[in-house]
Amino acid sequence: MLSDPAVALTVLVLALFVGIEIISKVPPLLHTPLMSGSNAISGITIVGALIAVTSDNPLISTWFGFAAVVFATINVVGGFLVTNRMLAMFKPKQARGDDK
Amino acid sequence: MSATVLQIAYLLSAVLFIVGLKMLSSARTATRGNAIAALGMGVAIVTTLIGQGVLGWEYIIGGVALGSAIGAFTALRVKMTSMPEMVALLNGSGGVASALVAGAELLSYADRGESPAGMVATAIVLSTLIGGLTLTGSLIAFLKLAEKMPGRPITYPGQQFVNAIIGLGVVALCVMVATSPLELGPFWALAGIALVLGVLLVIPIGGADMPVVISLLNSYSGIAACATGFVLNNTGLVIGGTLVGASGLILTKIMCDAMNRSLGNVLFGAFGAAPAGGSSAAGGEEQGTVKGYTPEDAAVIFSNASSCIIVPGYGMAVAQAQHAVRELADLLEEKGITCRFAIHPVAGRMPGHMNVLLAEADVNYEKLIEMDNINPEFPQTDVALVIGANDVVNPSARSDESSPIYGMPILDVDRAQHVFVIKRSMNPGFAGVQNPLFFNENTMMVFGDAKATVLALVNAVRAY
Numbered sequence: 001m002l003s004d005p006a007v008a009l010t011v012l013v014l015a016l017f018v019g020i021e022i023i024s025k026v027p028p029l030l031h032t033p034l035m036s037g038s039n040a041i042s043g044i045t046i047v048g049a050l051i052a053v054t055s056d057n058p059l060i061s062t063w064f065g066f067a068a069v070v071f072a073t074i075n076v077v078g079g080f081l082v083t084n085r086m087l088a089m090f091k092p093k094q095a096r097g098d099d100k
Numbered sequence: 101m102s103a104t105v106l107q108i109a110y111l112l113s114a115v116l117f118i119v120g121l122k123m124l125s126s127a128r129t130a131t132r133g134n135a136i137a138a139l140g141m142g143v144a145i146v147t148t149l150i151g152q153g154v155l156g157w158e159y160i161i162g163g164v165a166l167g168s169a170i171g172a173f174t175a176l177r178v179k180m181t182s183m184p185e186m187v188a189l190l191n192g193s194g195g196v197a198s199a200l201v202a203g204a205e206l207l208s209y210a211d212r213g214e215s216p217a218g219m220v221a222t223a224i225v226l227s228t229l230i231g232g233l234t235l236t237g238s239l240i241a242f243l244k245l246a247e248k249m250p251g252r253p254i255t256y257p258g259q260q261f262v263n264a265i266i267g268l269g270v271v272a273l274c275v276m277v278a279t280s281p282l283e284l285g286p287f288w289a290l291a292g293i294a295l296v297l298g299v300l301l302v303i304p305i306g307g308a309d310m311p312v313v314i315s316l317l318n319s320y321s322g323i324a325a326c327a328t329g330f331v332l333n334n335t336g337l338v339i340g341g342t343l344v345g346a347s348g349l350i351l352t353k354i355m356c357d358a359m360n361r362s363l364g365n366v367l368f369g370a371f372g373a374a375p376a377g378g379s380s381a382a383g384g385e386e387q388g389t390v391k392g393y394t395p396e397d398a399a400v401i402f403s404n405a406s407s408c409i410i411v412p413g414y415g416m417a418v419a420q421a422q423h424a425v426r427e428l429a430d431l432l433e434e435k436g437i438t439c440r441f442a443i444h445p446v447a448g449r450m451p452g453h454m455n456v457l458l459a460e461a462d463v464n465y466e467k468l469i470e471m472d473n474i475n476p477e478f479p480q481t482d483v484a485l486v487i488g489a490n491d492v493v494n495p496s497a498r499s500d501e502s503s504p505i506y507g508m509p510i511l512d513v514d515r516a517q518h519v520f521v522i523k524r525s526m527n528p529g530f531a532g533v534q535n536p537l538f539f540n541e542n543t544m545m546v547f548g549d550a551k552a553t554v555l556a557l558v559n560a561v562r563a564y
Contacts, residue, residue: 005219008330008338015339018118019346025125028445028470031351031452034124035187035318037134038347041117042194042318044141044340045325047110047148048201048332053159054152057204058211064204066159071197073167074174075321079190080138081175086183087131089459 033086040079046072109147110336116140117340121347127465144336180460181417184314184450188242191317195234198324198341202227203291205331210282221281223330225274225290231324232294233301238317240302241310245449251307260368263300269293305367308414308491310449311355312366319348351451358445358471360497360507390526393544395553398520399560401544405482405518408432408439409474411511412454413447415488415524419550425487426461428558435561437482440467442474442511444492475512484516486537488523488550494535505533519543522553 026034049072052065117140123133149160178186202224209216216224243249270293276286305313322344329337356363402408410429416422432439441463447454455468469477478484486493493513496503513519514537521543537543546553 005330008219008333008335011335011338012326012342015114015342016346019121019343020350022118022122022125023343023347023350025122027125027127028354028443028452029127029455029465029468030124030130031354032183032187032450032456033130033134033452034121034347035314035351035451036183036190037124037137038121038344039187039190039194039318039321040141041121041137041340042321042325042344043197044113044117044144044337045194045198045201045328046141047144047334047336048205048328049163049197050145050148050160051152051332051334052201052204052208053156053163054149055208056155057208061204061207061211062156062159064200064207065156066163068197068200068204069160069163070167070170071193071200073164074171075190075194075197076141076171077168078171078175078186078193080134080141081172082178082183082186082190083134084131085175086180086456086459087127087134089180089456089462090127090130090465091459091462 030087030090033083033090036079036086037083040076040083043072043075043079046076106147106151107335109143110334113140113144113147113336114339116143117343121343144340147336179420180422180457181420182246183456184310184448184453185242185245187314187450188238188245188317191314191321192235192238192242194321195231195238195317195324197231198321198328199228199231199235199291199294201328202231202331203287206281206287207284210284213282216281218278220331221278223327224281225278227324227327227331228277228287228291229270229274229294229297230320230327232291233298234317234320234324236295236298237302237313237320238298240299241313241317244302244307245310253306254303259304266293266297266300270297301367307449308446309359309366311446311451311453312352312359312363314450315348315351315355316363317348319345319352322346322348355446355451358509360505360509390538390545391543393520393546395546395556395560396564397544398546398557399564401483401518401520402432402435402437402561403564405437407481408437408483408485409442409478409481409513409516410439411442411444411447411484411486411489411493411513412458413444413487413489413492414449415490415522415550417448417453417457417488419488419552421487421551421554422457422461424551424554424558426458426463428554428561429463429467431558431561440469440474440477442471442484442513443468444471444489444511447489447492471509471511478512478515481516482518484513484519486513486519486521486523487554490523490535491533493537494533496533496536500536503533513537514540514543517542520546522546522548522550522557524549
């Protein structure tokens with residue numbers, strides 16, 4: 001695990017550079033799906049929520065964890081589904097079947 | 101599963117996130133990219149469940165079932181015009197989830213009577229603060245976007261003073277929680293003040309500045325997840341959260357640049373409050389009278405045109421006119437008029453808003469042209485058709501140094517041979533700035549609801 005805080009910071013800084021690099025290349029056309037899709041990724045906090053409910057914690061922590069599971073799942077499921085729905089609409093003309 | 105295997109599984113999910121986001125750089129690969137990112141999330145979830153053992157399954161199944169039902173229902177039902185509201189709510193739920201996890205951890209530490217390490221305590225503080233204010237800030241943004249509360253900036257006397265006091269309180273509470281985390285009083289106070297802060301930060305921001313606010317809250321939800329990663333010592337959260345934080349910050353910067361304003365000015369400037377003493381009305385008289393035209397007049401101009409650029413704005417979204425606009429564009433193409441769309445980065449209420457609406461209406465995305473690429477085309481264009489956009493086509497941003505929007509990059513529609521502006525009324529845009537475009541010789545104003553007017557235009561062009 002990341003027992004040394006410097007290791008976690010290293011991961012953070014490197015991830016930051018990777019993030020800036022790849023996200024700068026997303027065209028404005030796709031900024032809304034980028035937002036909802038990255039939103040779904042921020043639902044990664046569901047991992048923390050699952051850890052919180054499955055650990056041998058006091059009841060109040062478990063309830064906090066349960067609420068976190070609900071919210072994080074909304075984020076993950078809602079985010080990926082709505083992004084998929086949006087992206088399915090972005091089609092070039094050639095790909096349109098019912099072209100009138 | 102050993103700790104190393106778990107770590108490698110989290111690394112795999114982080115790689116899938118990065119690959120997925122990378123594939124969003126092209127519309128052709130984006131759908132697959134989204135699926136790959138979702139797969140990464142699946143890997144992370146399964147890894148956690150295997151790594152954690154068997155406690156609390158009833159909570160997991162209940163929570164996931166409830167969250168999935170809410171998430172899927174809203175994601176499949178939401179209208180494309182309401183996408184900004186949807187994203188606002190998603191930001192809020194991500195933020196609060198991270199804050200809740202941090203809170204659960206702190207309460208467990210307190211229960212065990214074990215003090216967390218300094219770094220962990222600091223991360224708990226950041227996650228609680230940022231996650232909490234993301235929740236309430238997003239809710240206010242949602243209410244403004246859904247027009248359930250006034251979109252104009254809400255200001256009151258002494259606002260800056262109140263904010264400064266609260267800011268000091270926040271700093272003091274952060275230090276208290278970080279240094280003696282087992283005292284739970286300051287923690288609850290911090291959680292409460294974070295919720296209040298979210299409200300206070302967003303109420304003074306006007307509706308048209310929402311693209312910046314949503315981008316920033318998007319970033320915050322990522323930063324909160326990253327902080328929670330430090331609380332739990334989990335690389336998956338650190339990497340995932342950081343990617344989202346970076347994405348939100350980049351979008352925030354793009355939105356600010358597109359308005360030629362600093363982030364500080366957007367957040368604290370209360371831009372577009374009440375226009376000073378009726379000056380906009382007076383300004384209107386000085387600039388001459390506006391010519392109101394009918395769709396039939398516009399059809400006459402179209403009959404002699406060979407090129408058209410359509411400039412959509414928030415008015416198109418409000419009127420849900422995107423399908424009517426597509427119909428018009430198709431009809432013009434049928435008549436041999438080339439027809440493209442000019443998309444300003446801050447048109448609408450969130451980054452990329454116009455693109456999504458037009459894609460929904462089945463407009464070929466290759467016809468949606470970014471500002472910098474379309475601007476040189478306006479002088480050679482016969483007709484620029486502005487639908488429900490105002491400030492993003494205001495030429496005083498280019499020429500009038502006294503204008504509040506001076507320096508903002510705009511779409512140069514005034515340089516086209518003819519300009520039609522479809523607009524509900526002569527009310528100035530959100531910035532409260534009069535638009536000289538409406539008084540130009542080559543501008544024809546067609547007043548009315550965007551959808552009804554575009555449909556009338558379709559009939560007029562077809563009949564001509």
